[in-house]
Amino acid sequence: MENPKVTVLILNWNGRKWLEQFLPSVMATSYPHVEILVADNASSDDSIAFLKENYPAIRILQFDKNYGFTGGNNRAIPAIESPFVALLNSDVEVSPGWLQPLVAQMQADPAIAAVQPKILAQMQKSHFEYAGGSGGFIDKFAYPFCRGRFFDLCEEDQQQYDDAREIFWASGACCLLRKSVIEEIGLFEESFFAHMEEIDFCWRAKNHGYKIFVAPESVVYHVGGGTLQKSNPRKTFLNVNNSLAMMYKNLPARQRFPKIFIRLVLDGVWGVKLLTEGEFKHIGAILKAHFAFYGQLGFWRKRRKEIYAQAPQEIPPSGYFNKSLVWQHFAKGKKKFSDL
Secondary structure, eight states: OOOEEEEEEEEEOOHHHHHHHHHHHHTOOOSEEEEEEEEEEOOSSHHHHHHHHOOOOOOEEOOSOOOHHHHHHHGGGOOSSEEEEEEEEEEEETTTTTTHHHHHHHOOOTEEEEEEEEEEETEEEEEEEETTTTOEEEEEEEEETTEEEETEEEEOOSSSSOEEEEEEEEOTEEEEHHHHHHHHOOOOOGGGGGSSHHHHHHHHHHTOEEEEEEEEEEEEEOOOOOOOOTOOHHHHHHHHHHHHHHHHHHHHHHHHHHHHHHHHHHEEEEHHHHHTTHHHHHHHHHHHHHHHHHHHHHHHHHHHHHHHHHHHOSOTTTTTSSSSSIIIIIITTSGGGGGG
């Protein structure tokens, strides 16, 4: 099919200001066969009234409570019949031609489960944005990073990462998913609520033999932190807890506990650094996340068996950096992807 239908799925929670600011760019999408769906996580602002008054053609799903990124998308995706689903955060600005390169990359290879655009910062459009850059990778201890972003350091975009290539994970801020793959391997890990869910999904897809790609010909601009600011300890808790659970679910059996133990040590070092900075609430969030994860090992053991009929034997190599990013960055002074 030359132009298969794409449903653009925007998850909203009290995001009237983002919808007002960025929906016009989405509505100007030039792709010829697109549906726009806003799934609302029980917003208490006037988001729905705004949509109904100003965008009557947009399809709306309203939920009874805030199910988070995972639960909201998990309830919306089954209501979509299109072969491709474009996840798009409400705080993302797109250009008219953003969808075509993503669809073209998908159609080029039926083994591709997800493809993301190049994601730049909406407030500093010359630089990559934290949540995706030009494609996501993980290191040997499952720390995520991107072409264009190491930890909190975001590079200037000088077209240095403009090649379409296989990666490890595609950003949930903006990516195109193949609906048939979702139906085969399952939805997002709902208990995550938010954060790490797209990495977990992509890792699961790769373990099932699928590929994840970036198509930098497509460019979008992301504000970031629209619903949960980086300074919020809740964000720290979700990142740490979900990262540990993701490792337990997807790593080969022989690697799970050794690497989780090293993550415990590295998170302890991080805690010492936070102590020197007076970030006591975040130290508490790290400790709480570890205790929460260890207390739910039985649950994660069950989930792993539900997901994989046969346990993964190795980590899929594409997008996997078999060294410690922490060591490369803090001990060896490497500050960007091209230094690796």
